[in-house]
Amino acid sequence: MTSKNLEIYKILDEMHPDAGCELNHLNPFELIVAVILSAQCTDKRVNIVTQDLFKVVKTPEDLANIDRAELERIIYPCGFYHNKAENLQKMSKSVIELFNGEIPDNREDLMKLAGVGRKTANVVMAEAYGKNAIAVDTHVFRVSNRIGLVKEETPEATELALMKAFDEEKWSHLHHLLIFHGRYTCDARKPKCDECGLKKYCKFYKKEQNLK
Ligand code: SF4
Structure with a gap:
């Protein structure tokens, strides 16, 4: 250097x-959800939405099973709510199917999750697991x-x-x-x-x- x-x-x-990270979260699951919602949206607005969302959705199973229309209603203020709802539910299903409901801690596995690219994987690695990225x-x-x-x-x-x-x-x-x-x-x-x-x-x- x-x-x-x-x-x-x-x-x-x-x-x-x-x-520092401006997306409020208590665990890796909440962070990955917040990052997906933050596309084309401010962190401030995401934090308002996730305050409500995480009252009813606490695990990948909850997110995979929540009624799509209800999910869209909650995340509507973040914009692109159809796509984001679909991505969130696909991501949760892949976490359950591939990793037994645990958000992985490494880039390779994170990028196996539906809708998770390199940028999101790096944010989760760094913020949720303290890795350098x-x-x-x-x-x-x-x-x-x-x-x-x-x-x-x-x-x-x-x-x-x-x-x-x-x-x-x-x-x-x-x-x-x-x-x-x-x-x-x-x-x-x-x-x-x-x-x-x-x-x-x-x-x-x-x-x-x-x-x-
Ligand atoms: S372009 Fe950006 S980094 Fe460069 S001097 Fe201006 S504000 Fe600073």
């Missing part, structure tokens, strides 16, 4: 002292490429390049730092460069300045 990347990590850490969502992809930490075309290539560029024990927190930076400072349309501590390192910022 280069001293420059360590410096960038430290600046991000100073800028976002609260960086970098889940690349839209913020992590945009911010890491903008700063110039990596120069990649896809989320998976970005994940692998970030894993090479940072020490393993920093991976999970780096994921939170990049998400927080993307959410609160490095906005997709209007990045708040004036209040960003990374100006001297950021390739995107330097390019913009040269164009002025």
